[in-house]
Amino acid sequence: MNWIQVGKLDDIPRQGSRIVNTSTGEIALFRSVGDEVFALDNRCPHKGGPLAQGIVHGKRVTCPLHSWMIELETGAAVAPDVGCAHRHDIKVESGLVFINPKT
Amino acid sequence: MEKNKTRLVVIGNGMAGIRTLEELLKMSPDEYDITVFGAELQPNYNRILLSPVLSGEMAFQDTVLNDWSWYKDNNIKLHAGKWVTKIDRQRCVVETDDGLAVPYDRLLIATGSNPIILPIPGVNLSGVIAYRSIDDVEKMQAAAKVSKRAVVIGGGLLGLEAANGLTLQGMEVAVVHLCDWPMERQLDKVGGGLLKDALEKRGLKFYLSRQTESIFGMDKVRGLRFKDGEEIEADLVVMAAGIRPNIALAKSAGIHCERGIVVNDTMQTYDPKIYSVGECVQHRGQTYGLVAPLFEQAKVAANHLAEYGRMRYEGSSVSTKLKVTGIDLFSAGDFNAGPEDEELLLQDSARGVYKKLVLRDNKLRGAVMYGDTIDGPWYFQMLRDGTDVSEMREHILFGQVHLGDAGHGGAASVANMDDKAEVCGCNGVCKGTIVNAIVEKKLFTLEEVRAHTKASSSCGSCTGLVESILANTLGGDYSTKPSKKAMCSCTEDTHEEVRAAITQQNIKSLPQLMQALHWKTPDGCHSCRPALNFYLLSAWPGEYEDDSRSRFINERVHANIQKDGTYSVIPRIWGGVTSPAELRAIADIADKYQVPTVKITGGQRIDLLGVTKENLPKMWGDMVAAGFVSGHAYGKSLRTVKTCVGSEWCRFGTQDSTGLGIKVEKMTWGSWTPHKFKIAVSGCPRNCAEATIKDFGVVCVDSGYEIHVGGNGGIKVRVTDFLCKVATEAEVMEYCGAFMQVYREEAHYLDRTAPWIERVGLAYVKQRVVEDAVGRAELYARFLESQRYSQDDPWKERAEGKDAHEYAALATIE
Ligand code: SRM
Ligand SMILES: Cc1cc2nc3c(=O)[nH]c(=O)nc-3n(C[C@H](O)[C@H](O)[C@H](O)COP(=O)(O)OP(=O)(O)OC[C@H]3O[C@@H](n4cnc5c(N)ncnc54)[C@H](O)[C@@H]3O)c2cc1C
Ligand code: SF4
Ligand code: FES
Numbered sequence: 001m002n003w004i005q006v007g008k009l010d011d012i013p014r015q016g017s018r019i020v021n022t023s024t025g026e027i028a029l030f031r032s033v034g035d036e037v038f039a040l041d042n043r044c045p046h047k048g049g050p051l052a053q054g055i056v057h058g059k060r061v062t063c064p065l066h067s068w069m070i071e072l073e074t075g076a077a078v079a080p081d082v083g084c085a086h087r088h089d090i091k092v093e094s095g096l097v098f099i100n101p102k103t
Numbered sequence: 104m105e106k107n108k109t110r111l112v113v114i115g116n117g118m119a120g121i122r123t124l125e126e127l128l129k130m131s132p133d134e135y136d137i138t139v140f141g142a143e144l145q146p147n148y149n150r151i152l153l154s155p156v157l158s159g160e161m162a163f164q165d166t167v168l169n170d171w172s173w174y175k176d177n178n179i180k181l182h183a184g185k186w187v188t189k190i191d192r193q194r195c196v197v198e199t200d201d202g203l204a205v206p207y208d209r210l211l212i213a214t215g216s217n218p219i220i221l222p223i224p225g226v227n228l229s230g231v232i233a234y235r236s237i238d239d240v241e242k243m244q245a246a247a248k249v250s251k252r253a254v255v256i257g258g259g260l261l262g263l264e265a266a267n268g269l270t271l272q273g274m275e276v277a278v279v280h281l282c283d284w285p286m287e288r289q290l291d292k293v294g295g296g297l298l299k300d301a302l303e304k305r306g307l308k309f310y311l312s313r314q315t316e317s318i319f320g321m322d323k324v325r326g327l328r329f330k331d332g333e334e335i336e337a338d339l340v341v342m343a344a345g346i347r348p349n350i351a352l353a354k355s356a357g358i359h360c361e362r363g364i365v366v367n368d369t370m371q372t373y374d375p376k377i378y379s380v381g382e383c384v385q386h387r388g389q390t391y392g393l394v395a396p397l398f399e400q401a402k403v404a405a406n407h408l409a410e411y412g413r414m415r416y417e418g419s420s421v422s423t424k425l426k427v428t429g430i431d432l433f434s435a436g437d438f439n440a441g442p443e444d445e446e447l448l449l450q451d452s453a454r455g456v457y458k459k460l461v462l463r464d465n466k467l468r469g470a471v472m473y474g475d476t477i478d479g480p481w482y483f484q485m486l487r488d489g490t491d492v493s494e495m496r497e498h499i500l501f502g503q504v505h506l507g508d509a510g511h512g513g514a515a516s517v518a519n520m521d522d523k524a525e526v527c528g529c530n531g532v533c534k535g536t537i538v539n540a541i542v543e544k545k546l547f548t549l550e551e552v553r554a555h556t557k558a559s560s561s562c563g564s565c566t567g568l569v570e571s572i573l574a575n576t577l578g579g580d581y582s583t584k585p586s587k588k589a590m591c592s593c594t595e596d597t598h599e600e601v602r603a604a605i606t607q608q609n610i611k612s613l614p615q616l617m618q619a620l621h622w623k624t625p626d627g628c629h630s631c632r633p634a635l636n637f638y639l640l641s642a643w644p645g646e647y648e649d650d651s652r653s654r655f656i657n658e659r660v661h662a663n664i665q666k667d668g669t670y671s672v673i674p675r676i677w678g679g680v681t682s683p684a685e686l687r688a689i690a691d692i693a694d695k696y697q698v699p700t701v702k703i704t705g706g707q708r709i710d711l712l713g714v715t716k717e718n719l720p721k722m723w724g725d726m727v728a729a730g731f732v733s734g735h736a737y738g739k740s741l742r743t744v745k746t747c748v749g750s751e752w753c754r755f756g757t758q759d760s761t762g763l764g765i766k767v768e769k770m771t772w773g774s775w776t777p778h779k780f781k782i783a784v785s786g787c788p789r790n791c792a793e794a795t796i797k798d799f800g801v802v803c804v805d806s807g808y809e810i811h812v813g814g815n816g817g818i819k820v821r822v823t824d825f826l827c828k829v830a831t832e833a834e835v836m837e838y839c840g841a842f843m844q845v846y847r848e849e850a851h852y853l854d855r856t857a858p859w860i861e862r863v864g865l866a867y868v869k870q871r872v873v874e875d876a877v878g879r880a881e882l883y884a885r886f887l888e889s890q891r892y893s894q895d896d897p898w899k900e901r902a903e904g905k906d907a908h909e910y911a912a913l914a915t916i917e
Contacts, residue, residue: 006914015626015652018913029913033626050668053656055629062629064656064664069629080555101916 003098017052028052030072032059038072039090039099045083108136112207114187116141119381119397120213126405138180138205140187146170157240157268190356216346216382225318231340234265247272250338254327258285262343267427270306277308289423289434294471297457301430348383348390363390368415370404380404393421411621414595422483433479436486438469449500465493478502480570491864517571527558527565541576591630593623598851605642634852641847644889657737660909661897672711674731678746678765679707688729696722706743716910724902732896742781744768749786758803760786763832773894777850795823798856799839808835813860821857824865827873840886841872841879
């Protein structure tokens, strides 16, 4: 496991998101209304829309470009759309956020 | 069976009962332990489609709505083929014909109705069949194979569908009917006559104004005798003389019944443990025989079974379509004009088109259409909304196309549209795709078609067309929108109900709103949250704190997102008038941030495209320093005020259109509206600022200012309606503020002024803004009051550091 600290939980707005730049592209971190945190590639499976800019509701985000809904837990598009945004392991410990980017 | 779950028993495995379960499972999937009794041997199927099955256009399998596995997947215990014979209300148990006894905590009676069997001699002979179930259809098909002559008793909707189906099965068919023309409950005499002619051409024979005295034969039917003595031969007699609510079981259990099982607005019978829905029900004195109202009832019953306890069923108005392929017929409401009513008629014998609209007090009361029914849903909508049609009277008979609604214009009739014809331009969906999805995935509603095909899910201009395709593909009444349309799937409430609750219950935050209105999701969805945020903002200006997390990205970051994830920056250029100094400043900023594209927009200003998000606040800081404010080109808000040069330069100019435009823009900028709002001021009727396709347009004339409203130059071009003429600039300002305020306070979120005015009627807007001077002044005052809080430049705030996290990455890692 290769956990990297990227910031504090408080840095991510509730029902909002932040991005982390990596050498392989952007990762979007989301924080739900229930304060759970998720990480997905910041690329919508539809046409690459920046998911971090979408509206976060429940454990889902709606892509800002054409309104696909993506499950934050799995990265899967909500039916009837089909597709998946790559997910990454993430954890919060004493208010700090760590991710373990999948390559 | 799980022990502690509440037990729900449903009697009737038909359309209304099972729809109630579907709705219930959506809201509260685990609440009940559910048992269903159905007298029929089949799983839940679509009774409406029996006619296409009879005629051979469809297989029974394609009509199944929920197959066996659905019951299993949802843990529903189904007893198919079992009759419930007794409801013991003391012990709360239902009993079946084969001795089964099942206890309930809640009971739902959905026993539908029974065909009326005329009390005449001979009805028990073999070969006399009713028309209600798939069993009946199979019997008719079997009879059609071996015999030749069929007589259908009853020239109503069902009778004609049966007759048509039997003709297609190769039989010689006669229809016997009491009245002078068929379908007299849905059609007036002329419409009925046209229908009769069309059906006669297809080989049907009519015996009108006839009463059947008896059916004769030994043990098999041989024929039929009328009261006047005439006899006709028949090997098969189909009884389609009407239906009667099936209430025997409820009655024997002592549940209060009149014509149907009497229920209140929550679909509860006199026994509070027992609910009832469907054709067996009598609500406010009405019984129904079409699915659209039953589905509304199902929704309400489910809402109460799920213990949301919020919806009320308030009755329905219904429309009718005949499902005989090739015959277009539509009727709705009360079409027999009384003395206070007016009749509008269109009769085009060459095209075989007949239309009649009945109006009272400038509102539609009824409609009958034959031959061209594409506008049926449109009339029906106006009928239910009580739209004032005085402004469109001259054209209304010619349909929506003639009101400049280009969205419907292309296709004269959906049925004739090619499968490859594109319906939804936004998502590139063609007719064939929609039809396939409806058939294969068994879709019923507009929402389902949107979810599965994306058609009509973007700009919405093709909604009417998609609804017509639904109606056309399914027949029946699926085209009808429920009279109550929920905002989104997170709630049962309509836009109006939500807006009313906000002010009446003094609700001032999103979580409070969702709690008070029992939102079904923890924090809404991308469709309701922006709407709710707007409604709160418009109700409590200065008080409600805007929730940026409920705004679409463009409004959250105050710039338009582009397809590559960069943004565009459009500063406000008041009334389209600029100066060398401003242009120089823009040029410098474009250089400094290496803006790839600089473009003059269609709204008389300058667009800097391709800016990265990180650069936005810095760039805005430079813009602000040069004296610019945000152009709100990204917002559901005032966009631009376009002007022409006007009397200052133009040889035709009658007034200072440029100066007035700037004044109007200074007053209105920064305002949030249900959708974007565009204004223009032209200096004379040559109208170079295109004021007559704006939400609010002013055309200057010698004697003053003409005010026009409700225009749209976008997807469906709509020319403005003329509102009134005023004499002074001050009046223009007042009318503008007042108009924007009614629109802001009353339109649905994402309605532009054009569809809003078409819904509420121009007369209403005139009444509020022109005729009621006191009301106008109050609206204007409320508008100005809310402007006090919304003219802080969002760019300046962000250049100074507000919401900085929106523009910066959290971290950069390897
Ligand atoms: C920039 C501009 C095109 C241009 O280069 O000229 C433009 C660009 C966009 N328009 Fe427009 N419209 C622009 C003038 C217009 C006009 C002309 C006008 O205002 O005189 C119209 C027709 C008039 C009207 O609205 O009635 C127009 C009708 C639309 C529509 C259809 C609206 C409708 O009600 O049918 C949309 C779609 C929507 O809003 O849902 C739209 C949507 C868009 C969006 C926001 C599409 C999107 O969602 O990303 C485009 C944003 C591009 C960007 O980032 O800048 N744009 N758009 C114009 C900006 C004007 C400005 O200065 O603010
Ligand atoms: C041929 C035909 C065409 C139609 N076309 C249209 C149309 O185009 N548009 C439209 O809107 N409507 C149409 N209708 C009407 C529509 O089908 C009905 O309004 C709808 O099916 C009524 O639903 P329901 O649940 O009340 O009754 P049903 O669907 O009839 O369901 C009632 C069920 O309860 C069962 N049942 C009754 N008593 C008992 C008992 N004691 N124990 C166990 N089970 C019992 C019955 O067997 C039946 O399966 C049509 C109907 C027919 C027959
Ligand atoms: S017409 Fe408007 S929405 Fe369409 S591409 Fe051009 S700018 Fe974009
Ligand atoms: S790119 Fe996300 S929905 Fe199209």
